[in-house]
Amino acid sequence: MAVISALPPLALQAGANRVVQGVKIEHVCGDPSLPPDADRALRRSIVEQGLRALTTDVQSPTVFGGAG
Amino acid sequence: MELALGTFPVEHVTLGSPPGWAGGRLVVDPARVRALVRDDPRIREVAVDVVAPGEPARIIHVRDIIEPRIKVDGPGHTYPGICGHPVETVGAGVTHRYAGFGVLIASEALPHIRRTVSAATDSLIDMSGPGAVTVYSTLRYLVLTITTAPDLELTEWNEALLGAGHRVAADLAALVRGQVPPRQTRYALDRPAEDRPRVVHVHTLNASMVPGIGTGIYGYTRHALPVLLHPNEILDGAIAGDAVVTYPGKCSWLHVNNPALQALYARDGRDVSWLGSVVARTRWGSLREKQLSAHQTVKTAQMLGAQGALVTWNHGGNDLLEVMLTIQGLERAGITTTFLTIESDIKVVRMTPALAETGSAEPPLLFSVPEARAIVSTGTLAPAEALPAMARVVGGTAVVFDQERPDDRTPAAGPLDLEALSGAYSPIFGHFDNYGLGAQSYFDY
Numbered sequence: 052m053a054v055i056s057a058l059p060p061l062a063l064q065a066g067a068n069r070v071v072q073g074v075k076i077e078h079v080c081g082d083p084s085l086p087p088d089a090d091r092a093l094r095r096s097i098v099e100q101g102l103r104a105l106t107t108d109v110q111s112p113t114v115f116g117g118a119g
Numbered sequence: 120m121e122l123a124l125g126t127f128p129v130e131h132v133t134l135g136s137p138p139g140w141a142g143g144r145l146v147v148d149p150a151r152v153r154a155l156v157r158d159d160p161r162i163r164e165v166a167v168d169v170v171a172p173g174e175p176a177r178i179i180h181v182r183d184i185i186e187p188r189i190k191v192d193g194p195g196h197t198y199p200g201i202c203g204h205p206v207e208t209v210g211a212g213v214t215h216r217y218a219g220f221g222v223l224i225a226s227e228a229l230p231h232i233r234r235t236v237s238a239a240t241d242s243l244i245d246m247s248g249p250g251a252v253t254v255y256s257t258l259r260y261l262v263l264t265i266t267t268a269p270d271l272e273l274t275e276w277n278e279a280l281l282g283a284g285h286r287v288a289a290d291l292a293a294l295v296r297g298q299v300p301p302r303q304t305r306y307a308l309d310r311p312a313e314d315r316p317r318v319v320h321v322h323t324l325n326a327s328m329v330p331g332i333g334t335g336i337y338g339y340t341r342h343a344l345p346v347l348l349h350p351n352e353i354l355d356g357a358i359a360g361d362a363v364v365t366y367p368g369k370c371s372w373l374h375v376n377n378p379a380l381q382a383l384y385a386r387d388g389r390d391v392s393w394l395g396s397v398v399a400r401t402r403w404g405s406l407r408e409k410q411l412s413a414h415q416t417v418k419t420a421q422m423l424g425a426q427g428a429l430v431t432w433n434h435g436g437n438d439l440l441e442v443m444l445t446i447q448g449l450e451r452a453g454i455t456t457t458f459l460t461i462e463s464d465i466k467v468v469r470m471t472p473a474l475a476e477t478g479s480a481e482p483p484l485l486f487s488v489p490e491a492r493a494i495v496s497t498g499t500l501a502p503a504e505a506l507p508a509m510a511r512v513v514g515g516t517a518v519v520f521d522q523e524r525p526d527d528r529t530p531a532a533g534p535l536d537l538e539a540l541s542g543a544y545s546p547i548f549g550h551f552d553n554y555g556l557g558a559q560s561y562f563d564y
Contacts, residue, residue, distance in 0.1 A: 057404070057405060058409075058437060060440060061440060061485070074405065076405070076437060077404050
């Protein structure tokens with residue numbers, strides 16, 4: 052399992068092993084202040100990070116990406 | 120910066136004429152109060168009531184409580200930056216205040232505001248019985264139950280209500296402008312001395328994610344990087360609330376009566392040197408903002424030469440992340456911390472003996488760091504029993520316990536089993552008691 056979170060420290064403390072850095076609490080998987088194309092690219096990169104996290108073996112809790 | 124704070128205790132309040140204060144008895148002219156409240160075309164109606172502790176009374180739709188304070192000598196205006204008051208720095212000179220008394224603004228949230236602001240919940244204060252567990256059950260109130268135009272947008276509604284409350288509070292405070300206070304206390308920070316540890320108050324305050332409302336610093340409510348305040352500024356009302364959010368940590372009365380300030384003043388010059396209050400905002404939306412706020416708060420404490428820090432907060436939820444990151448940074452910088460906090464399982468609405476012993480299934484703190492080693496708990500305020508029927512209800516007639524279901528209204532005069540009615544948070548105003556003012560102690564639990 053991988054979790055996309057605006058606040059990875061909270062996700063790690065809750066016991067998540069694969070955490071993908073989201074954008075903000077108000078909009079975890081995108082940024083409405085960006086132009087549509089840039090927002091779409093950002094959302095795609097976060098989802099791709101999620102897929103990469105799911106297919107990566109981890110030895111300890113790991114944070115993927117730094118979109119925030 | 121030196122402030123002489125003159126205190127006029129209020130032990131009795133009546134409606135009548137002429138208005139005035141003498142020997143603990145405050146007379147309020149209701150016609151004058153009504154005229155002051157209605158001096159705003161956005162306000163349609165107002166009811167004026169006096170409520171005292173111990174009465175079989177329930178106050179509902181509490182929006183804010185203001186302790187009347189007036190600047191008698193020195194720069195600026197009490198409660199600066201809000202309601203058109205100047206933003207000039209306060210905290211010096213002479214201020215007069217009433218003690219044990221507040222002007223309480225009551226108004227039911229307009230339906231469109233209820234829908235858009237989840238923090239504009241319905242809250243209540245029981246003046247007697249098992250629900251009288253908070254400090255707000257111990258004050259005397261002039262309650263202004265205000266009906267506004269129904270279509271006001273959020274900031275207009277807030278300004279109308281808050282302005283009315285402050286017009287009345289300022290007018291009442293003016294009654295004692297020229298009088299000699301029965302008690303006067305001088306507040307000034309002592310010069311730091313080598314033989315006393317230097318202590319800073321890290322005063323973290325929630326900023327609303329909804330623009331224009333919430334706790335303000337000189338009326339500035341938006342998220343911003345930390346600012347250093349002299350405690351006298353806070354005693355003059357530099358931190359004040361709005362009339363929308365009902366979370367108790369933003370109450371205007373609370374900030375001028377914050378026991379953390381009194382406790383630090385009692386120690387300053389004796390066994391610590393208090394350097395001031397670093398006010399850092401909380402509930403930033405992103406991790407980087409939370410980290411930045413924590414880093415800058417730590418840096419400010421370091422530049423002040425702090426060796427110790429009393430860390431407080433006034434909210435709950437994800438705000439704890441930046442508070443804990445701040446504690447971590449302070450400890451790593453060699454600044455010893457003590458954290459004063461509620462236990463975050465604040466969803467507890469009825470405190471049974473079993474629950475008091477074991478806690479709820481939720482963790483008491485949503486997030487923690489290993490560096491937070493000295494934590495003082497102010498507990499979880501909740502009554503042991505369901506709330507009984509009350510002979511008198513002020514502020515409205517019915518309450519909504521679930522913001523998602525505004526049509527589900529419960530008559531406020533009847534018995535209220537909060538556990539059954541209120542699935543989420545306790546509606547008791549002041550139920551999270553960040554600074555430890557509640558009436559319950561360990562022995563009650």
